[in-house]
Amino acid sequence: MIEAANNAKKFTETTVGRNCRFTEKIAKSVFFLMTLTMVLPLLLIVGFLFYKAWPALSIDFVLELPKNGMRAGGIWPAFLGTLYLVLISLVIAAPIGVMAAIYLNEYAKENWFTRIINLAVINLAGVPSIVHALFGLGAFVLAAGLGRSVLAASLTLAVMTLPVIIASTKEALSAVPMSFRQASWNMGVSRWQTIRGIVMPNSISGILTGIILQVSRAAGETAPIMFTGVVFYKAIEKGDLLAYGLLDQCMALAMHLYTISTQVPNVPDAVPFATAVLLLGVVLLVNALSIGLRIYLRTHRKW
Amino acid sequence: MLQRSKYKVIREALIEWIIRICGISAVVFVFAIFLFVFWQGKGLIFSGDFDFWKFLTTKEWYPASENNPRYGVYALIAGTVSVTVLAMIIAVPFGLGAALFISEFCSPKLKETLKIVIELLAAIPSVVWGFIGLTIMNHLIMELFGAPIGLTVLNGAIILALMSVPIIVSIGEDALQAVPDSYREAGIGLGVTRWQMVYKVLLPAAKNGLLAAVLLGVGRAIGETMAVLMATGHAVHIPFDAEFPFLHGLDSVRTLTATIAAELGETARDSSHYQVLFIIGILLFTITFAVNLTADLIVKGVKGK
Numbered sequence: 303m304i305e306a307a308n309n310a311k312k313f314t315e316t317t318v319g320r321n322c323r324f325t326e327k328i329a330k331s332v333f334f335l336m337t338l339t340m341v342l343p344l345l346l347i348v349g350f351l352f353y354k355a356w357p358a359l360s361i362d363f364v365l366e367l368p369k370n371g372m373r374a375g376g377i378w379p380a381f382l383g384t385l386y387l388v389l390i391s392l393v394i395a396a397p398i399g400v401m402a403a404i405y406l407n408e409y410a411k412e413n414w415f416t417r418i419i420n421l422a423v424i425n426l427a428g429v430p431s432i433v434h435a436l437f438g439l440g441a442f443v444l445a446a447g448l449g450r451s452v453l454a455a456s457l458t459l460a461v462m463t464l465p466v467i468i469a470s471t472k473e474a475l476s477a478v479p480m481s482f483r484q485a486s487w488n489m490g491v492s493r494w495q496t497i498r499g500i501v502m503p504n505s506i507s508g509i510l511t512g513i514i515l516q517v518s519r520a521a522g523e524t525a526p527i528m529f530t531g532v533v534f535y536k537a538i539e540k541g542d543l544l545a546y547g548l549l550d551q552c553m554a555l556a557m558h559l560y561t562i563s564t565q566v567p568n569v570p571d572a573v574p575f576a577t578a579v580l581l582l583g584v585v586l587l588v589n590a591l592s593i594g595l596r597i598y599l600r601t602h603r604k605w
Numbered sequence: 606m607l608q609r610s611k612y613k614v615i616r617e618a619l620i621e622w623i624i625r626i627c628g629i630s631a632v633v634f635v636f637a638i639f640l641f642v643f644w645q646g647k648g649l650i651f652s653g654d655f656d657f658w659k660f661l662t663t664k665e666w667y668p669a670s671e672n673n674p675r676y677g678v679y680a681l682i683a684g685t686v687s688v689t690v691l692a693m694i695i696a697v698p699f700g701l702g703a704a705l706f707i708s709e710f711c712s713p714k715l716k717e718t719l720k721i722v723i724e725l726l727a728a729i730p731s732v733v734w735g736f737i738g739l740t741i742m743n744h745l746i747m748e749l750f751g752a753p754i755g756l757t758v759l760n761g762a763i764i765l766a767l768m769s770v771p772i773i774v775s776i777g778e779d780a781l782q783a784v785p786d787s788y789r790e791a792g793i794g795l796g797v798t799r800w801q802m803v804y805k806v807l808l809p810a811a812k813n814g815l816l817a818a819v820l821l822g823v824g825r826a827i828g829e830t831m832a833v834l835m836a837t838g839h840a841v842h843i844p845f846d847a848e849f850p851f852l853h854g855l856d857s858v859r860t861l862t863a864t865i866a867a868e869l870g871e872t873a874r875d876s877s878h879y880q881v882l883f884i885i886g887i888l889l890f891t892i893t894f895a896v897n898l899t900a901d902l903i904v905k906g907v908k909g910k
Contacts, residue, residue, distance in 0.1 A: 322798045329800040330710050336702035340770050341722050347737055398627050405628025421901060422631040428897040429638060429890060430828025432862045436886040440641035461634050468631060494617045522730025525830040529869055556732045563736050564835060578736045582729060589728045593721055
């Protein structure tokens with residue numbers, strides 16, 4: 303009798319067990335809700351921006367010049383300026399960043415000096431964007447004598463994107479298995495030849511993914527370019543792709559959005575919304591591209 | 606024996622030197638940033654009548670005054686601190702909760718999707734966040750709280766929270782992933798529930814990494830410029846007081862970063878107003894440097910691994 307009772311007890315849930323499962327459920331749903339509250343705003347906000355911007359969005363909006371004190375017309379000069387800034391800053395930052403990552407991943411020994419470099423990379427990534435602006439103003443605009451120009455702004459952006467390119471490239475390089483390098487060295491191939499012939503080809507797509515991601519970051523930044531080369535308004539010809547010289551000032555999308563939403567009175571609602579959507583669209587598109595590329599690579603990895 | 610041509614050997618040595626030089630570029634730039642910003646501000650620092658303690662602790666910010674300009678950044682620091690603290694009160698629980706959910710409680714497929722969404726959230730430019738604060742949040746706060754203006758500490762804090770959550774989530778998730786699976790298995794093997802395992806095993810094991818995630822979120826919030834410039838209402842004002850709510854979320858403030866962004870364009874070069882903005886820059890650089898350094902030391906230990 304007693305034995306049977308004990309057996310029955312063994313398989314019924316105790317209060318402790320029930321409480322545990324209850325807490326578990328609560329914890330899980332609370333965390334789920336927390337995640338949801340972080341994700342939902344993104345969708346709602348993007349949806350709302352699109353809804354408000356819809357009346358003004360068209361291909362002409364991109365290709366037209368701003369009219370009537372930037373209250374009407376399009377955003378072509380700003381769009382072109384952003385394109386210039388992003389491309390020039392990447393042309394400067396990408397080689398330096400990739401080489402720095404090669405140094406850190408392939409050459410550097412594990413010592414205090416390497417640790418300092420790594421610390422510097424982390425800290426450079428954490429420098430506030432407005433301090434980058436001050437640096438750009440002090441170093442490139444004034445000390446280097448570039449004046450407020452496309453080049454000075456691009457250099458400032460390049461310094462800002464550098465640490466992130468270093469970090470992502472380093473990650474891509476360290477994903478190449480060590481045995482690949484050892485096999486190459488054992489054939490008598492030198493260090494640099496190994497990097498160029500084995501390590502780079504196997505990680506180039508990962509490196510590119512990281513660089514593409516920086517396009518979106520550089521396109522969205524406002525503070526660093528504010529005092530180093532970007533102006534409220536600059537008249538250029540419609541459809542002229544070579545409108546800005548390296549030492550000219552230019553307009554930029556992010557700055558344009560700031561200007562028309564805070565500095566210019568009586569702008570019809572749809573214009574800043576359309577500018578915001580366009581900027582957001584460019585940034586998210588580039589990001590999606592980079593994410594897609596990464597997923598594709600991960601599923602097609604050779605090793 | 607086969608020998609490479611001299612040209613190739615020299616070229617390779619040259620390339621390796623270029624790589625070494627690029628390797629230290631980050632160190633060079635960190636020093637350069639400090640030096641150049643300091644250089645622009647040094648005139649005022651060494652001018653004799655600049656009292657750094659007074660600069661930090663007085664609240665009169667009248668930089669444009671003709672006959673008696675006063676530079677006290679206390680109110681601006683209060684602005685930065687209030688917005689950052691409120692943002693972290695929102696972002697830390699949500700960020701760490703989301704990191705826990707993504708890392709421990711959801712299916713692999715949902716995990717992939719959520720990570721992508723978080724990454725996209727991180728990609729939204731700060732000026733777009735500022736615009737959202739200026740338009741959408743502004744109206745929401747005015748309607749929900751009946752405030753006369755919606756550009757407030759609360760507005761800036763919500764925007765900053767949404768901006769720093771992706772950092773907290775991704776770094777927090779890394780920290781949780783870094784806990785060896787054997788810890789989890791040992792817990793589950795003892796028959797505890799997942800939540801008990803998270804609470805008793807995972808959180809203590811990952812606490813340094815999670816703390817670093819929070820610190821990096823703080824660093825981002827302090828350094829953020831455009832979003833707070835557009836969303837916090839731009840009034841030099843101290844939103845605390847000694848009585849109960851302590852922090853008035855519906856007051857407008859101005860932060861250190863926003864002050865530089867708003868005023869630098871209007872100052873004459875080498876005027877003392879111009880130089881004081883660079884001193885604020887040094888202050889910001891020092892604060893974020895300290896925050897990032899602490900985060901790194903917490904993760905890697907003082908000696909490094």
